[in-house]
Amino acid sequence: MSASKSFGELGSVIKSSTTSIEDILTALNLSHLSNYPDGATYQYPTALQEHRQRLLEALEELQVLTLGPTEYLFPTFHVLYHYNIASHVPENGESISYEKLAQRCGLPEAELRRIMRAAMSLRVFELGDEEESPGNGPGRGGVRHNAVSHALRTTLAHDAVGFALEEYGPAALQYAESLRRFPASVQPDETALALANGSASMGDDIFSAIAGQPARTERVANAMSWVMTLPENSSNHFVGNVPWSPSLPLQRTDSAGHATTCPRVVVDVGGSHGDLSRALLRRYREIECVICEDLPEVTKRNLERGVEDEDESISSRLKYREYNFFTEQVVHGADVYVFRTVLHDWPDKQAIQILRTQVPALKPGARILVNDMCIEEGSSSQASGEAQLRRQSQFITILTHFSHPATSATDLMVKMSMNARERTREEWYHLFAEADPRFHIQSIISPPLAVHSIIEVVWQGAGA
Ligand SMILES: C[S@@+](CC[C@H](N)C(=O)[O-])C[C@H]1O[C@@H](n2cnc3c(N)ncnc32)[C@H](O)[C@@H]1O
Numbered sequence: 128m129s130a131s132k133s134f135g136e137l138g139s140v141i142k143s144s145t146t147s148i149e150d151i152l153t154a155l156n157l158s159h160l161s162n163y164p165d166g167a168t169y170q171y172p173t174a175l176q177e178h179r180q181r182l183l184e185a186l187e188e189l190q191v192l193t194l195g196p197t198e199y200l201f202p203t204f205h206v207l208y209h210y211n212i213a214s215h216v217p218e219n220g221e222s223i224s225y226e227k228l229a230q231r232c233g234l235p236e237a238e239l240r241r242i243m244r245a246a247m248s249l250r251v252f253e254l255g256d257e258e259e260s261p262g263n264g265p266g267r268g269g270v271r272h273n274a275v276s277h278a279l280r281t282t283l284a285h286d287a288v289g290f291a292l293e294e295y296g297p298a299a300l301q302y303a304e305s306l307r308r309f310p311a312s313v314q315p316d317e318t319a320l321a322l323a324n325g326s327a328s329m330g331d332d333i334f335s336a337i338a339g340q341p342a343r344t345e346r347v348a349n350a351m352s353w354v355m356t357l358p359e360n361s362s363n364h365f366v367g368n369v370p371w372s373p374s375l376p377l378q379r380t381d382s383a384g385h386a387t388t389c390p391r392v393v394v395d396v397g398g399s400h401g402d403l404s405r406a407l408l409r410r411y412r413e414i415e416c417v418i419c420e421d422l423p424e425v426t427k428r429n430l431e432r433g434v435e436d437e438d439e440s441i442s443s444r445l446k447y448r449e450y451n452f453f454t455e456q457v458v459h460g461a462d463v464y465v466f467r468t469v470l471h472d473w474p475d476k477q478a479i480q481i482l483r484t485q486v487p488a489l490k491p492g493a494r495i496l497v498n499d500m501c502i503e504e505g506s507s508s509q510a511s512g513e514a515q516l517r518r519q520s521q522f523i524t525i526l527t528h529f530s531h532p533a534t535s536a537t538d539l540m541v542k543m544s545m546n547a548r549e550r551t552r553e554e555w556y557h558l559f560a561e562a563d564p565r566f567h568i569q570s571i572i573s574p575p576l577a578v579h580s581i582i583e584v585v586w587q588g589a590g591a
Pocket of ligand 1: 396397420425450451466467469
């Protein structure tokens with residue numbers, strides 16, 4: 128990738144530039160300038176411009192280095208995605224001439240050059256070997272991948288970028304209008320995304336709106352799989368902290384005082400491609416079966432994709448099943464029902480409905496494990512899940528660069544898409560109490576460095 132300095136070198140540049148800036152400000156009696164509002168706007172004096180420029184460059188480079196190529200995908204802009212330019216640049220560090228790349232992408236060479244110049248300024252791709260076409264002058268030898276553009280080559284990353292740009296980009300531009308048209312609405316079809324899809328107030332949430340479009344449906348599912356590759360979102364946080372995990376510091380017991388044992392049958396509701404299902408099966412050999420449920424289109428793709436490259440010990444225990452969670456749960460008597468980043472998509476009314484449709488299937492002591500965010504009102508602590516999430520959701524800062532300065536928080540993403548919101552702990556308690564008083568929240572675990580908490584809910588009703 129184009130960040131050529133090490134952490135240590137960048138740290139030194141940052142230290143020396145900030146010291147120089149501070150010295151100049153002190154000499155000019157301006158050391159009081161800060162980010163905190165004091166009623167004054169200010170411009171930095173020219174004397175410190177050079178240090179400021181050095182500092183900004185080092186900070187940018189440090190950010191790229193710290194995020195790593197996969198998370199630093201957000202500067203990808205739409206034309207790069209649309210023409211799938213990364214896929215036309217050879218792998219293995221080989222350069223490609225602008226002429227050839229333009230042909231492969233179906234773009235005029237002059238336009239491609241402009242696009243690539245902009246991309247490289249954002250540290251996506253880098254200049255190729257000058258020797259390749261020596262007559263063209265410095266930097267004219269074409270381009271090649273850097274780590275960031277190379278990461279963009281993979282379908283999952285590319286689809287994640289496309290999902291953000293093409294689903295949320297247009298929605299972000301409708302956000303203000305949606306607030307004007309549907310003030311205080313909690314209907315999933317009265318949203319910015321629905322306006323962008325021309326389906327507002329027609330009874331369609333986004334999942335229904337794209338249901339008949341396999342390419343879009345697949346892109347959403349791939350984007351979800353990509354999100355799970357980000358460290359803060361890794362399935363490891365869930366898998367390592369489930370109530371039966373041996374790695375928990377304290378041995379967990381159920382309400383009768385028995386040690387919490389590993390479940391045999393788990394249902395992954397709204398499980399998309401089944402990434403979490405597979406992670407559970409890999410870690411817990413005692414789980415006999417995980418049933419990954421999702422909408423028909425998603426399940427169809429899961430079944431078509433098959434299990435060719437799958438370890439047989441996992442594929443034999445993983446089942447895919449069509450299920451609409453607004454209807455009665457079809458798998459009765461499972462030990463655990465997992466909802467990972469599902470309920471946060473829905474306003475309370477629908478989330479309650481989803482929980483109630485599970486009730487007829489629940490046996491006494493069955494668990495629901497929700498893996499969603501517990502936001503902390505008013506917290507800006509860097510250690511909180513919310514602050515983690517702000518960084519994680521660079522996913523949507525794609526929009527801040529090239530579409531609309533919309534948001535850097537999934538709270539606004541779920542608002543724009545479904546009129547939903549991320550919930551506080553109290554709101555989770557309230558939601559379950561509303562859904563059915565026999566749901567008992569047994570624990571909420573927020574693993575360190577994880578975006579999502581694990582809300583363990585035990586069914587205290589008699590069985591169905
Ligand atoms: C935000 S994704 C979460 C996917 C997965 N659990 C994860 O953590 O990556 C929400 C999932 O809910 C599914 N979904 C949406 N509406 C549904 C419905 N009515 N019934 C079942 N699944 C649904 C979507 O297809 C999608 O896979």
